[in-house]
Amino acid sequence: MAKGSLILADLGYFAFAWFDHLTDQGYYWVSRFRLKTSYRVLHIFYQKQTPGGEVFDGIVWLGAYRADKAAQAVRLVRFPVEGKARVYITNVLDPTLLPMLEIARLYARRWDFELAVNLLKRHLKLHLWWSSKEVVVLQQVWAVLIISQILQALRLEIAGRAGVDPFDVSMALLVEYLPQYAYTGEDPIEVFVAVGRALRFIRPSTRKVVEAPVIDPLEILPLPPDLVLVREARYAGKQGSHKPPLKISTQPVGT
Numbered sequence: 572m573a574k575g576s577l578i579l580a581d582l583g584y585f586a587f588a589w590f591d592h593l594t595d596q597g598y599y600w601v602s603r604f605r606l607k608t609s610y611r612v613l614h615i616f617y618q619k620q621t622p623g624g625e626v627f628d629g630i631v632w633l634g635a636y637r638a639d640k641a642a643q644a645v646r647l648v649r650f651p652v653e654g655k656a657r658v659y660i661t662n663v664l665d666p667t668l669l670p671m672l673e674i675a676r677l678y679a680r681r682w683d684f685e686l687a688v689n690l691l692k693r694h695l696k697l698h699l700w701w702s703s704k705e706v707v708v709l710q711q712v713w714a715v716l717i718i719s720q721i722l723q724a725l726r727l728e729i730a731g732r733a734g735v736d737p738f739d740v741s742m743a744l745l746v747e748y749l750p751q752y753a754y755t756g757e758d759p760i761e762v763f764v765a766v767g768r769a770l771r772f773i774r775p776s777t778r779k780v781v782e783a784p785v786i787d788p789l790e791i792l793p794l795p796p797d798l799v800l801v802r803e804a805r806y807a808g809k810q811g812s813h814k815p816p817l818k819i820s821t822q823p824v825g826t
Contacts, residue, residue, distance in 0.1 A: 574598065577663075579681050587633055587641035588806045594643045594662045601669075601677055604647065604658035609635035613644055614798055616666050616791045624651030626784050628666050630794065632802070642804035648674055650784050657783070664800070667788055675783040682778075686742075690719055694746045722746060729763045729773075738776035745772070 572578075574597035585605045593600050615629040627649040634640035648671050649658045659678060663669040692698045695715045701707055726745060730737040740763070752759040767773035 572598070577601065577677070579678060581681065587639060587804065590633070590645065590660075590662065591642045591804060599661070599663050601659060601661045601663075601674055603678065604649075604660050608633065610647065611635045613800075614792075614794055616794075617786050621651065621784075623654060624656055626650045626671075626786075628671060628786065628791075630664060630798070630800070631660075633660070634805070639807055640802070640805045642802060644800040644802075650675075652782050664794065666786070666791055670786065672781075672783040672785055676781045679779075679781045687719070690722070690742060690746075691715055694743060695719060722749075725749070725760060729760055729767070732760070732764045733767060733773055735773055736776060738778050739773055740767070741772055741774065744770075748772070 576598055578593065578598055578600040580600055580602040582603055582605055585602060585608075590600065590602070610631040610633050613630045613632060615627070617626065617628040619626045627647070629647060630644050631647045632641065632644055643662060644664070645660045645662055646664050646666070647658065647660050649656055650671060651657070657675065659674050661669065661674060695718060697712070697715045701711050722742065722745060726740045726742060727737050729740050729745075733740075745759075745763070749759045752762050763772050
């Protein structure tokens with residue numbers, strides 16, 4: 572991936588050494604915070620107690636004990652949603668570059684990967700191979716990937732014409748009925764737009780609305796220019812396994 576790319580990581584990848592490595596290599600990342608992970612607060616950008624729980628945005632050291640310590644300071648954000656605390660960490664240290672709401676929205680996009688796999692394997696039948704020959708397997712994979720991109724483009728077109736969110740257009744029904752309308756000479760897009768709501772091709776999505784506090788930039792306490800953000804790491808009892816870099820990248824998040 573290009574340097575400056577932003578990586579969304581689930582808890583299966585939660586590891587101090589991996590986070591430090593990504594930062595050293597010039598990548599940005601966002602991860603959920605693993606419960607019971609120790610940390611020490613270095614700086615508080617914003618902190619407020621609300622009826623639902625605490626809202627916090629600040630810089631921390633991961634690992635407050637000698638056994639396991641990350642080299643790079645990271646940003647920790649915490650906010651309540653429906654009575655439960657949502658906690659994320661990232662190496663994008665500037666809250667104005669990556670606000671709390673955007674972190675929540677980005678992490679929620681991980682579910683889109685699961686939906687993409689579901690489209691390929693379940694709806695387009697990629698779970699069954701046409702042949703054991705490599706050339707045929709590759710042809711099947713490329714054919715399914717191309718078809719999936721066409722379907723996504725048609726879904727966006729239908730949503731745009733109907734004035735709805737793309738996820739309100741049922742992908743399962745699009746896969747099932749698009750070939751049938753096309754076979755009879757009808758324009759599938761026009762049919763979906765015209766009678767989609769009546770036939771439930773278009774219906775309210777069950778996706779949860781991503782929620783997070785929106786903090787006024789004027790309420791954010793700036794990072795002190797002399798704050799030390801790098802230290803010697805200790806990974807799983809291996810002392811001195813990471814040498815601090817000369818400086819920390821503060822470039823904007825890449826696109």
